[in-house]
Amino acid sequence: MTTLTAEAVSDIVGRHYDVFNRPLLERCRAPLIGVAAIAYVVFAWSLFGIGAAISNGNWGIAGTYLADWVSYEIRPDIEYDGDYLAVEFPRFSPLGKDPQPAWLSRQTEDVQRPVVTDTDAGFGTENGTKSVVNSFMAPDAPGAQDNSKAAQSGGDSFMVEPSANGRANSPSVKTPPTAKTMNETVVTAVDVKIGSAAVSIRPGQVSVDYAGERLVIDIVADQMVRARGSLPEWAQQKHHDGDILMRFGFAGSVEVENDEVKVRHRILGWENFWFDTNSPFWGKSTSTVLSMIFFGDRISPAMSNAALAWNNILYNAEWQHADVWIKLLQTIVMAFVGTLFATLLAFPLAFAAARNITPNRFVNQLLKRSFDFLRCVDMLIWALFFTRAFGPGPLAGISAIFFTDTGTLGKLYSETLENIDDRQREGIRSVGAAPVLVQRYGVVPQVLPVFASQSLYFWESNTRSATIIGAVGAGGIGLKLWEAMRTNADWENVAYMVILILATVFVFDGISNAIRSRLMGNSAR
Amino acid sequence: MNSEPTPLRLSAQGQLVERHWREMLAKRRLYTVGGAIALLVVLAGSLWFANETNAGKFFDRLPHLFDFVGDLIPRDGFEIWRAMFDLPSPYADGSLKFNYPEGRYYITENLYVPEFVYKMIETINIALMATLIGFLFGFILCFLAASNLTTRRWLRFFVRRFMEVLRAFPEIVIAGFFLAILSLGPIPAIIAVSIHTIGALGKMYFEVVENADMRPDEGLRAAGGSWIERVWFGIVPQVMPNFLSYALLRFEINVRASTIIGAVGGGGIGESLRLSISRGHEAKTLAIIILLFVTIVAIDQLSAHLRKRIVGDQAFAFGRGD
Secondary structure, three states: OOOOOOOHHHHHHOOOOOOOOOOOOHHHHHHHHHHHHHHHHHHHHOOHHHHHHHHHHHHHHHHHHHHHHHEEEEEEEEEEOOOOOOOOOOOOOOOOOOOOOEEEEEEEEOOOOOOEOOOOHHHHHHHHHHHHHHHHHOOOOOOOOOHHHHHHHHHHHHHHHHHHHHHHHOOOOOOOOOEEEEEEEEEEEEEEOOEEEEEEEEEOOEEEEEEEEEEEEEOOOOEEEEOOOOOOOOOOOOOOOOEEEEOOHHEEEEOOOOOEEEEEEEEEOOOOOOOOOOOOOOOOOOHHHHHHHHHHOOOOOOHHHHHHHHHHHHOOOOOHHHHHHHHHHHHHHHHHHHHHHHHHHHHHHHHHHHHOOOOHHHHHHHHHHHHHHHHHOOOOHHHHHHHHHHHHHHEEEEEEHHHHHHHHHHHHHHHHOOOOOOHHHHHHHHHHOHHHHHHHHHHHHHHHHHHHHHHHHHHHHHHHHHHHHHHHOOOHHHHHHHHHOOOOHHHHHHHHHHHHHHHHHHHHHHHHHHHHHHHHHOOOO | OOOOOOOOOHHHHHHHHHHHHHHHHHHHHHHHHHHHHHHHHHHHHHHHHHHHHOOOHHHHHHHHHHHHHHHOOOOOOOHHHHHHHHOOOOOOOOOOOHHHHHHOOEOOOOEEOOOOHHHHHHHHHHHHHHHHHHHHHHHHHHHHHHHOOOOOOOHHHHHHHHHHHHHHOOHHHHHHHHHHHHHOOOHHHHHHHHHHEEEEEEHHHHHHHHOOOHHHHHHHHHOOOOHHHHHHHHHHHHHHHHHHHHHHHHHHHHHHHHHHHHHHOOOOOOHHHHHHHHHOHHHHHHHHHHHHHHHHHHHHHHHHHHHHHHHHOOOOOOOOOO
């Protein structure tokens, strides 16, 4: 290895004077740009108040929303009802009517007890009324499990119902107090397993085993919640004698209040993805469903079981498969038709706009400026324009993409045309071909692969932008996505649609890349 | 077609070639016609489907094509300028429609920025910020995805798929998610647009890097340069002009993208546009549309000019290329 002598170094410096003695400004340009960028970020940080916004953000809920993408929550409430308990599931629980999940076990007991309904009654009796009303609202609620009881409680609640409604609607109406005894199956104890946590709920007491610790909580109904001993790390109590919230990680949480225990149990997966709770196929294993479809007796007289199953899947109330698929197809159609029309229109116009092909300054400029106009009126505004014209739907999306891309493609095409090799045209013209044939054989073969490749590029990019203009009403899956997000409760539907969109985009990416590399040969791109 | 010249007498071999050529021609025609028919069928099906699932039918609604424009006719022409520059309107009746001066953002006692200009600046800043973030991360990721610099296949594969997902992930979902967490404002829009930008720029950048001249890299490797030194001194100087020009192109696209994101809740001019359209404020809507148009034209011109200075006449064959 040779080392450079000082002489050789100065020789090199002498030969490449420009490289070693650049002007100050040029040498400082890169660091200056860097500093400017950093200064800008600092400026923008304060302009947008990014720091404040991030620290004020509701990050606690972010985890819940993210978890919602891949899981769902079951939220039973266990109410204290005097000496008993009442387990209540929300009306549209993903577990369907009368849920009996394995992780929530109840001990029941048959008792006879008096039920007093009186508008002036105190708290205790109100609880009694409430339980009857509840059993009326959900006839299969835990209180009435066997048929004879259900019928009886149904009868009771029929009598009670007007008074209950009266209470709800016009408290001033006074109904005569009625007292009676009734047979009821009551819940005396509830044991809930949430992940590795075991919660056992008794009237007046809740005990929890989690992470090797045991917490016992005493409850005085409607007054206080108090833990025996100190609270472990996973439990929180914000106020003295107030509610105690216990978190068990991803699996869920339990909140002990002085009138009820709220259980949140998170289960991995998408609930009721194929069949909703109203479907006869709901909650059955795949093999059972298959055997029902192929060998089972007809469930509905109108259609075969297979048709019924397909129908149930399509019109699944929770996932709305048919609607989602139609909207996705709309998005695809919007991108495809919009780009195709734009290509078809931009192609002839570009010939008129290219200086070297149409030697008419006025026409060139007119077309180029109108391309600029179409391009620079944003796709958003075109989308709004056409949504107003055609009503929400894919026609608006097609037109918006068509207008914007006619401008963009026209501009690109005419630029390509202006850069073509003129010799081929000369050759064709020299043999006396008509002007149209000169273009056909002298120009088109040169530019067609480039044109097609540009159009394909826009096709795949439009598949993406069609999603977003959909959100302003121009049809497609965008609006559906936006609606699913707005409630903040259907993130699993968002995840489903995102997966569909990603798959679509990847498929069209692949198709367009394959066609393009075939058109352009291996040399290009 | 022109009449063909009288055929020459061909040798046996020549006839073979001729026949082969004719066969190929016939096959090609068949493919072309078949492809055209398939395309037409798909197109007809698509159009039928689009028309069926649209709220209004195409021919029924055609007379209403210019309804949007019809909604935009203000009381008088000067209303537009009053709305744009927040001047008091003679029609002011206390309603939101004519409350132009209320939107002023005062810088000093008397000097103010009109509301929509301010919102437009906000949108441009969203786009600029997103482009910067996208540039930074795209820059970092692209070298890991380039096959001439990263020899580990799994790493390349992973980085490329990651960038593809970032690019294809619907911006509106990211914006919606962060809107739920951070509440209304421009930050969800910045995050959404910049995530998309990372993917889009990263993809273009690694293609640029793969086409880079590897001789400087070889020299550095021979002199014992580490991977980072090889990238920084061997590759970055030659790809930087292209990187910058792609970033400028991206900035153009991002201005439009952040307008649209704004319209679905991300703040900036898009939000003003949506509000004024839904409330039926013609003058305001027109003012915003004009402002938007002028800004986009200006940014397009500026970016085209800068790009030309940075990379010379190297044309951008792929337009907005996202």
